Amino acid sequence: MNEPLLAVRDLEYVYPGGVAALRGLDLRIEQGRKLAILGSNGSGKTTLLLHLNGLCKPTRGEIRLEGQPVSYDHRALNDWRRRVGLILQEPDDQLFAATVSQDVSFGPLNLGLSNADARERVREALEALRILHLADRATHTLSFGQKKRVAIAGVLAMRPEILVLDEPTAGLDSHGVTHLLGALEQLHEAGATLVFSTHDVELAYAWADDVAVFHDGVVLRQGETVAMLSDRELLRRARLRCPLLLEVAEALGVEVSAASPFRSREALLVLLQERCAGQG
Numbered sequence: 001m002n003e004p005l006l007a008v009r010d011l012e013y014v015y016p017g018g019v020a021a022l023r024g025l026d027l028r029i030e031q032g033r034k035l036a037i038l039g040s041n042g043s044g045k046t047t048l049l050l051h052l053n054g055l056c057k058p059t060r061g062e063i064r065l066e067g068q069p070v071s072y073d074h075r076a077l078n079d080w081r082r083r084v085g086l087i088l089q090e091p092d093d094q095l096f097a098a099t100v101s102q103d104v105s106f107g108p109l110n111l112g113l114s115n116a117d118a119r120e121r122v123r124e125a126l127e128a129l130r131i132l133h134l135a136d137r138a139t140h141t142l143s144f145g146q147k148k149r150v151a152i153a154g155v156l157a158m159r160p161e162i163l164v165l166d167e168p169t170a171g172l173d174s175h176g177v178t179h180l181l182g183a184l185e186q187l188h189e190a191g192a193t194l195v196f197s198t199h200d201v202e203l204a205y206a207w208a209d210d211v212a213v214f215h216d217g218v219v220l221r222q223g224e225t226v227a228m229l230s231d232r233e234l235l236r237r238a239r240l241r242c243p244l245l246l247e248v249a250e251a252l253g254v255e256v257s258a259a260s261p262f263r264s265r266e267a268l269l270v271l272l273q274e275r276c277a278g279q280g
């Protein structure tokens with residue numbers, strides 16, 4: 001099997017004070033895929049994500065970037081963080097500059113780009129998140145959803161190969177979720193590898209190619225989304241529910257696979273209407 005872009009082996013992390021948040025987990029991040037780290041609250045998702053770009057250093061275990069073990073010296077960390085961008089759950093923990101364009105330009109300027117090149121990166125990142133109109137706004141005056149998009153743009157301006165997002169849809173309304181997922185989908189189509197944590201089985205089912213089912217500091221199983229989320233025993237062990245759309249498809253007697261049209265809400269509704277009309 002080819003080396004994954006980023007691989008985690010036997011990762012353990014104990015917080016100062018003694019909480020063992022990660023208890024020897026394995027994870028593979030494959031190039032060009034959308035991977036959901038799916039687990040209930042407190043299962044260790046955020047702690048794991050902090051390891052994926054070196055913000056936390058494992059107590060035990062190994063992380064490999066394109067097959068090479070990572071190191072934690074200043075230069076290696078800079079290179080790693082340029083390639084793997086992490087977006088925190090709380091945008092206020094990520095944003096720090098007075099205006100949107102200042103915030104987003106920080107990374108590119110830090111990479112040593114000229115002012116003109118950094119400006120171009122800012123424009124490109126704000127356009128990708130569809131927030132070019134916010135460029136001159138003071139960051140503290142933005143809504144939560146706007147801040148979230150600015151935080152993503154700030155990471156995107158570094159042109160990372162892997163975007164890691166901690167609970168990206170948490171706190172957004174349904175329009176905000178659609179807007180954000182649309183922008184992320186475009187980045188994915190342009191070649192970005194996406195990793196996101198969530199406790200939301202519906203989001204994982206609707207949007208991920210692969211799911212790593214997470215529970216109590218370990219990955220119970222990782223694989224293709226439909227295969228993972230139709231495994232009732234696995235979901236029970238992780239204290240997660242089966243996605244509603246999958247349950248409805250199963251109740252209608254429809255075979256669902258990764259490429260099946262009946263993974264989508266629209267296709268299932270059409271099928272339901274046909275069945276109801278057939279009975280009328």
Ligand SMILES: Nc1ncnc2c1ncn2[C@@H]1O[C@H](COP(=O)(O)OP(=O)(O)O)[C@@H](O)[C@H]1O
Pocket residue numbers: 015016017019020021039040041042043044045046047048
């Ligand atoms: N800074 C910290 N110090 C000590 N324990 C922590 C800290 N942050 C998280 N934990 C503990 O680590 C475990 C995993 O937390 P976390 O990674 O935030 O889970 P999740 O993101 O899945 O909700 C929890 O038991 C939590 O209480």
Ligand SMILES: [Mg+2]
Pocket residue numbers: 045046047089166167
């Ligand atoms: Mg978390």
